[in-house]
Amino acid sequence: MKTINEVQDEIIEEFSMFDDWMDKYANLIEMGNELNDIDPKYKVDNYLIKGCQSRVWLYPTFEDGKIHFEGESDAIIVKGLVSLLLKVYEDRTAKEILESELYFIDDIGLTQHLSPTRSNGLLSMVKQMRLYALAYDRKINS
Amino acid sequence: MKTINEVQDEIIEEFSMFDDWMDKYANLIEMGNELNDIDPKYKVDNYLIKGCQSRVWLYPTFEDGKIHFEGESDAIIVKGLVSLLLKVYEDRTAKEILESELYFIDDIGLTQHLSPTRSNGLLSMVKQMRLYALAYDRKINS
Amino acid sequence: MSFDVQEFRSHFPILDQEIYPKKKLVYFDNAATTQKPKCVAEAVEHYMMKVNGNIHRGTHKMASDATRAYEAVRDQVCSFMNAASREEIIFTKGTTESINLVAWSLGEMCLQTGDEVIVSEMEHHANIVPWQVLCQRKGAILKVIPFDKNGELRLDVFETLLSDKTKVVSVNHASNVLGTINPIEKIIQLAHLNGAYVVIDGAQGIGHCEVDVQKLDCDFYAFSGHKVYGPTGTGVLYGKRELLEQMPPFMTGGEMIETVTFEQTTYNVLPYKFEPGTPNYTDVIGLGAAIGFVLSYGKGKMVAWEEELYQYAISKLSQIDGFRLFGSAENKVGIISFAIEGVHHFDLGTLLDQLGFAVRTGRLCADPIMDHFEVQGVTRAALSPYNTKEEVDSFYSALLRLQQMFV
Amino acid sequence: MSFDVQEFRSHFPILDQEIYPKKKLVYFDNAATTQKPKCVAEAVEHYMMKVNGNIHRGTHKMASDATRAYEAVRDQVCSFMNAASREEIIFTKGTTESINLVAWSLGEMCLQTGDEVIVSEMEHHANIVPWQVLCQRKGAILKVIPFDKNGELRLDVFETLLSDKTKVVSVNHASNVLGTINPIEKIIQLAHLNGAYVVIDGAQGIGHCEVDVQKLDCDFYAFSGHKVYGPTGTGVLYGKRELLEQMPPFMTGGEMIETVTFEQTTYNVLPYKFEPGTPNYTDVIGLGAAIGFVLSYGKGKMVAWEEELYQYAISKLSQIDGFRLFGSAENKVGIISFAIEGVHHFDLGTLLDQLGFAVRTGRLCADPIMDHFEVQGVTRAALSPYNTKEEVDSFYSALLRLQQMFV
Numbered sequence A, B: 001m002k003t004i005n006e007v008q009d010e011i012i013e014e015f016s017m018f019d020d021w022m023d024k025y026a027n028l029i030e031m032g033n034e035l036n037d038i039d040p041k042y043k044v045d046n047y048l049i050k051g052c053q054s055r056v057w058l059y060p061t062f063e064d065g066k067i068h069f070e071g072e073s074d075a076i077i078v079k080g081l082v083s084l085l086l087k088v089y090e091d092r093t094a095k096e097i098l099e100s101e102l103y104f105i106d107d108i109g110l111t112q113h114l115s116p117t118r119s120n121g122l123l124s125m126v127k128q129m130r131l132y133a134l135a136y137d138r139k140i141n142s
Numbered sequence C, D: 001m002s003f004d005v006q007e008f009r010s011h012f013p014i015l016d017q018e019i020y021p022k023k024k025l026v027y028f029d030n031a032a033t034t035q036k037p038k039c040v041a042e043a044v045e046h047y048m049m050k051v052n053g054n055i056h057r058g059t060h061k062m063a064s065d066a067t068r069a070y071e072a073v074r075d076q077v078c079s080f081m082n083a084a085s086r087e088e089i090i091f092t093k094g095t096t097e098s099i100n101l102v103a104w105s106l107g108e109m110c111l112q113t114g115d116e117v118i119v120s121e122m123e124h125h126a127n128i129v130p131w132q133v134l135c136q137r138k139g140a141i142l143k144v145i146p147f148d149k150n151g152e153l154r155l156d157v158f159e160t161l162l163s164d165k166t167k168v169v170s171v172n173h174a175s176n177v178l179g180t181i182n183p184i185e186k187i188i189q190l191a192h193l194n195g196a197y198v199v200i201d202g203a204q205g206i207g208h209c210e211v212d213v214q215k216l217d218c219d220f221y222a223f224s225g226h227k228v229y230g231p232t233g234t235g236v237l238y239g240k241r242e243l244l245e246q247m248p249p250f251m252t253g254g255e256m257i258e259t260v261t262f263e264q265t266t267y268n269v270l271p272y273k274f275e276p277g278t279p280n281y282t283d284v285i286g287l288g289a290a291i292g293f294v295l296s297y298g299k300g301k302m303v304a305w306e307e308e309l310y311q312y313a314i315s316k317l318s319q320i321d322g323f324r325l326f327g328s329a330e331n332k333v334g335i336i337s338f339a340i341e342g343v344h345h346f347d348l349g350t351l352l353d354q355l356g357f358a359v360r361t362g363r364l365c366a367d368p369i370m371d372h373f374e375v376q377g378v379t380r381a382a383l384s385p386y387n388t389k390e391e392v393d394s395f396y397s398a399l400l401r402l403q404q405m406f407v
């Protein structure tokens, strides 16, 4: 299995092929469209990450020391970003997630989506993923 | 008796002789020193015009349809200004005071002392003189 | 004489930039904040870098020059709103503070348990939450005037809400989402007949409507400098003198007091009673320049052009398949809040940005309006007189192009 | 490396002017407000005229660039004060608002009838009246730490004032009249031993003392941007996170909420909970430039020069017949409040102004200090690191010359 950074590098390479931001976003939209919706029964407030502009749901499951995420957003570009995050963090151990450094968002020129404001839920989502990882890590080590 | 404006014009002429602001203020200080203090029994809160920076007392008496003012300040420059105001408004009728326009302060270059702030009591003093005049005017016409 | 948009626009060099390579900026986020003409920046810079002295108590020249300039803006605002006297103009940091001030102080003065406050369903959060918090503190009740399908206030319902329990009515002059210009004269009349005080949130009104507070007879009128070509950090609360006299101060500190001992403090006269601490004098002077700028063109002419632009924009945008307009009142400012079917507002805003268009998206600090329409957010293009028909044309084309990306 | 005052001064072109014909400006009114270096005006101008977009909710580039710049200043202030996290930094319009905020919110959280609040006899009105008003509202009692003949707080009396009724102690870091740098570490320790919260009014402290809020362990620290080379209309309240979390918001409105319905409103997270409405982002960015400027020289070096200048000035001025200094604490900032026997402070200030000297005169928003000394006012020369020994010399000569006019 690839490391987190290998996956990030792959994403960066994929996006580097687009000169045009339009194509970049078109790609994100496509990814968003392709991402499976989460089970409607998890599309509830408990799994909602509040962002002002778009809603993101994130549903974690824990198995064999690894974490599996499902995610969704009502905004398709955000859904595309979710799909990238899921790719990076899919089936990782808590430790891997906690030790990782996310650089691909910056590198593919989407930093604005990580601004410390509430314009979307991406930053909160990354935080939430780490929180889940932290909780799981504590649980299995206690 | 001279009119209010004649007195103002005299003051303006007197001050026009000073090229130097230093002399101008020295003159004000001299005037301040020469002005008689008011009777200590009127130097009470009732006759105090509150300004933040200097205190001014103003004590009016009314006789034969005319108003007589005594005034004092703890700051000598302000006292000099008081003495100028008293000269202008001394023994005038309420009507004369109310209809007058004070231009000498501007003309002798001391406008700053009339700024709409609390840095001294001059503006308040002029207001207070007019208020006394107004009250007296109402009284004798009622 | 007609309005020369290019000449007007030339005062705003910020508008002539490529915000991304080869993408010209088209600024349609004017309801959030307007751009500033050069004269505003010049005034601020002048008083920051050449004539800076803390105002009011100073005996030195820069302090008194700055004081005079600051107080001259009070006179200017006074005549801009046609207030009865300069003592009725309180400087704040913005509409939000203005409304908090009046909600607190007026509330302390007149609100009892069981009393009622009325706001409308189309208020900005700034004109909801302060009243909500006040009502909670006082055990009072908050009532709401609903709006109809065009985005117009239901005055018939308003009349049924009014009673002798109503102590305050607070509504906006114009809605920051629906664009509706509310019939505030009528609202003020009705409220006064019931003995209630009226607060007008003029954040969107001041730049777009003639405001004559004496003719309106409103008790309070609040606005932000930054939405009328002035600097951020400036705001105004107009209040009727006899009310301001009676109301207790909101914040306290230096400058608003007369004397202080540890036993007792007496307050300064109006307007200083409501302006504790060092005011943002540099920016208030900038606000003065902004108002001077508006007066030099005349609000009437500016608004006429905005209105023409609005009509032009609506006629174009309505041609887009699935275009939905929120707010179609008869009397509107140039605010276009809309959705395009099947396209999320955040996606739209993000891509519009990439094409150079600055719009606002989301809930626009007006949750109740979103709940009313059962939407998560909208996209808002808010026009200003410096916008052009060409900008509207390119916006229309951009929307068509982007719509394609989502099918 | 030594401090090059001429180089430092070159950032402040305002200082090189003739304020009256042939009268060079000598600016000694630094405790009222400091002058601004060029970089501050440039930052403000840049964000006002090139990158202006209302922050936080925007999807467009100027809005997010301005947001990033604004939030970066929060990080900068956080490390400037060594706060534990950026959520602990609240932007306000100045010290006065900061203190009003904490007095209101902390008071709501922790003050009951019969409780006590302690301030000192050497506070600025901004740190008296908000507590007085709070105590009146809550039926609490305001106690006062007196100061001694040197202008130092009587810690022995302070200890006797403290009890389990004490809920809040609020004192200034440095006095704007006496110049005293108070032993706040000690005060904080003693207060904490009694379970009281401590608020520090840092208006005069921030520019002159090293401030490490974690080391100090104060619960709140307030200051104004305009007194530390930044723009007017900016201020900071540092507060410990766990307290800010528990405290109810002060003002309410947009941005500080999470969701609003007419039934219920939930608040946003820190720091936004305490920043309703459009912040003065342009000037906050200017404040960031000011802090960057201070850091580039180092407070230590700046203060060392100010200290040298202070000692030099005192040694000269004490030679004047009838010179009386108010405040001779061992540990002082460069503030010289004085009187010259037989000369009224207003007369002195007026004539000093004519000679080009900007000083402050009067009660300096500190009535209790005036009452203590039984004077109507004082004259204050407050030094800044951009001042020079030549300026002090000419001040000395001016005082001698003016003294002659009053004999």
Ligand SMILES: Cc1ncc(COP(=O)(O)O)c(C=O)c1O
Binding pocket: C254, C276, C277, C278, C279, D031, D032, D094, D095, D096, D097, D124, D126, D127, D172, D174, D175, D176, D201, D203, D204, D224, D365
């Ligand atoms: C010690 C002290 N506290 C508070 C203040 C009030 O600061 P501001 O007027 O900036 O709110 C000042 C300013 O003079 C001060 O010196």
Ligand SMILES: Cc1ncc(COP(=O)(O)O)c(C=O)c1O
Binding pocket: C031, C032, C094, C095, C096, C097, C124, C126, C127, C172, C174, C175, C176, C201, C203, C204, C224, C365, D254, D276, D277, D278, D279
């Ligand atoms: C109608 C309305 N009220 C109040 C506000 C709040 O104004 P500010 O953020 O300048 O305090 C706004 C600004 O968005 C508004 O549009």
